[in-house]
Amino acid sequence: MEKQKLLFESGNELAAYAARQINYHVMGYYPITPSTQIAEFLDLMKAEGEHDISLIAAEGEHSAAGICYGASAAGARVFNATSANGLLYALEEFPVQSGTRFPMVLNLACRTVSGPLSIKGDHSDVMYTLNTGWIILFADTPQAVYDMNLCALKIAEGVRLPVIVAFDGFFTSHQKKNCQVFENDQTVQNFIGSYDADYSVLDLENPVSIGSYMNEPDILNNKYQLHLAMEAAREKIPAVFREYGEISGREYQLAEGYRCEEAQVLLFLLGSSFQTAKIAADRMRENGIRAGVVTLHALRPFPAEELYDLCKGAETILVGDRQDSYGAGGGNMTLELKAALQSRGCCAKILTRIYGLGGRDFYVKDALEMFEACLDSGSKTFDYMGIYPGQKDLEITQYFNPITEEDATPGYIQCDRDEETGRIKVSGGRVSDSTAMPKRLAPGHGACPGCGIPVNVNLLLKGIQGNVVLLFQTGCGMVVTTSYPKTAFKVPYLHNLFQNGAATLAGVAEAFHQKRRRGEIPDEEITFVMVSGDGGMDIGMGSALGTALRNDKLIIFEYDNGGYMNTGYQLSYSTPKGAKSSTSHLGKEQYGKTFFHKDMPMIMAASNIPYVATVAESNPADFLKKAAKAGQYASKYGTAYIKALSACPLNWGDKPNTERRVIGAAVDSCYFPLFEIENGVTTLNYDPEARNKKIPVSEWFRMMGRTRHLAEEDYRQVTDSIQEEVDRRWARLKARADSELL
Secondary structure, eight states: OOOEEEEEEOHHHHHHHHHHHHTOSEEEEOOOTTTHHHHHHHHHHHHTTSOOOEEEEOSSHHHHHHHHHHHHHTTOOEEEEEOHHHHHHHTTHHHHHHHTTOOOEEEEEEOOOOSSOOOSOOSTTGGGGTTTTOEEEEOSSHHHHHHHHHHHHHHHHHHTOOEEEEEETTTTTTOOEEEEEESOHHHHHHHHOOOOOSOOTTOSSSOOOOSOOOOHHHHHHHHHHHHHHHHHHHHHHHHHHHHHHHHHSOOOOSEEEESOTTOSEEEEEOTTHHHHHHHHHHHHHHTTOOEEEEEESEEESOOHHHHHHHHTTOSEEEEEESSOOTTSSSOHHHHHHHHHHHTTTOOOEEEEEEOOGGGOOOOHHHHHHHHHHHHOTTOOSEEESSOOOOOTTOOOOOOSOOOOTTTTOOOSEEEEEOTTTOOEEEEEOOGGGGGGSOOSBOSOOOOOTTOHHHHHHHHHHHHOOSEEEEEEESSHHHHTTOOTTOOSBSSOEEEEOGGGHHHHHHHHHHHHHHHHHTTSSOSOOEEEEEEEETTHHHHTHHHHHHHHHHTOSOEEEEEEOSSBGGGTOBOOTTSOTTOOBTTBOEETTEESOOSOOOOHHHHHHTTTOSEEEEEOTTSHHHHHHHHHHHHHHHHHTSOEEEEEEOOOHHHHTSOGGGHHHHHHHHHHTTSSOOEEEETTEEEEOOOTTTTTOOOOHHHHHHTSTTTGGGGSGGGHHHHHHHHHHHHHHHHHHHHHHHOSOO
16 A cells, blocks of 8 residues: 555645646636536646646636546647536537547536536436446545545546546535545556556647548447447446545445345435435444445446446345436436346345435435335335425415506607717616605625625616516526525516526517517517626627627626636636636746736627616716616617626625725726727727826725735736736727717
8 A cells, every 4th residue: 555644635635736746738717616626626626736737717618627628639648627507518528529539537526416406416417428428436525536436537537438526516526534545646646547548639749530520330330339439448447446546545436235134124325414314324224124225336337247246135225316308217326226226136125215405405314215116015116305395375475566668768868869870878877766666676695794785786776767677597696686585686587507697588588579669578678788797798798699690689797796606716817816716826937817908898899789787886877877778779770798896895805885886996906997888989988097096906905815926026017917907908999989980
């Protein structure tokens, strides 16, 4: 055995630790709970110079998978981590990776697939990968996460297939345990060995074409070769596990049983539940019941023979599935077990219980209940555990009176279109008069003190008169306002995921216009508003640009808080350069985010939509007038885009009662200038230079903990580069405003 040391770490931390010791070439990733910590821990270690992995923050999981595929096609060792809908977003890339036979390792912190949205752990994501051609290992403890990450790469390179290391989100991923890791990184390097890809797009002397178009006979053979590789993995995985056991003292099996000898009843459970069920089996044995537990450490290739050997003597086996294959009478593990046993002549009675969905805890008492179901001859073959009866006589409570069109049209702001220029003129709209507009977003939401989201959303909606329908993309704004079974919205509201909000709302708007045209709904106006933030205009930019290019009649409102705040503040493309976040740490080798913030208003303006504007709570009168304009354009002419700089005291590192001043400083530094582009013509709405209020960007940075370090002499070069870029963008904006054409 090689020398090891004791750590008290979680599964996510140990996955990152293993990746550091392997020292992969590239990690393409996108933050999603609960796997995000893996990238965070690796970034923290990189800031201290502990590894050389290139950590690439993609704008979405689909692109992260593409980064990994490209790097592996270049012969690199590649790593990734994801969960739930992030996995599904990247799913079409999975057969690409396996079909072209490039090894890599993906950690999957298993989580509920929405909708409705839930971020807690179950197995509904990993089961989507069963037919993708990836080897799938399943770790039931943090120790196993570390061990299997080391084995996974050796297995992947041994059979030229990608490998998933799956484990329970929030249970194994966040649970800290005493674990053994190799003391010397060289031990890991010796175990995994060197890697020389059979072919690479970087081999210029032997150029290859990867991913060619194939017709029927060739694709059939290609898939057969993938099948053969998976069959070879049946031999490779146990061999690697044995070799690993020799140096670590921990040897894993494809299928593992606990007290299965002469067992009368068995539970078949994946992941962390296996450890809990072992305690229940001991208690059943104390009461004279021959009980045992079975789990798998590999889902693909499926160890049918090994599972049969563990289960063949049992009278009744209950499969606990942490997901349901709806309409199939059980989850995927139920179906796999039945097939494995039936084909080998085993006649054990098989029961299924769908349990633990949405992260519901699994206790010893729950495992005992499963064992009791095995002993009850009248037990249902299939059932859900932990459900509660609904109230058939429940009367829906409407907490707020609906806001009528009359209520929402107080008349304190008026809009008229100039027929000559095509631009909309706004009159009225004093801030003091805006109290006449009822709040569509009610008090009582769960946002943090000082959060800019409710402030900005309410300011936006005070400027839009008449009926509104809201769509929120996933993010803090959605999570803090719609915790089931209540809502903070007094108007119709819809949610969809980050990457598809604009397209979804475009569908709503088009249905409205069609139904109104056919006389199926009242002939009245509705303004459709999509609200996005927390990095939603990174992963959702493609959908937003598609909506803009079609010029769908709606408003896209971005509350830009400068990071993926709802997942714990990872960098987004709008995070300031140099800012520290949980994926852009400070350290001797790193100064925070390494690239400039995205100029989303100009990107949207390039799509030639009729109205683009920036707004800030520090200038509320300007905000109200632009909201009114956006409402007019969205109702009659096409897509309007508004961006607000939105405070996040928790992650910006400032105080809730200072946020308006902080936002004002961003405007006065010209980091966030206030302007509008109306029918292609730019107007500068506030010029801090002309008012003698312009300040250096460093003064704004000093007001926030995330950027305060940039005021130090050690980071002067970074700060100077930011100031230079801000000045360049400001000069270009003024030049546009001075032009009659731009």
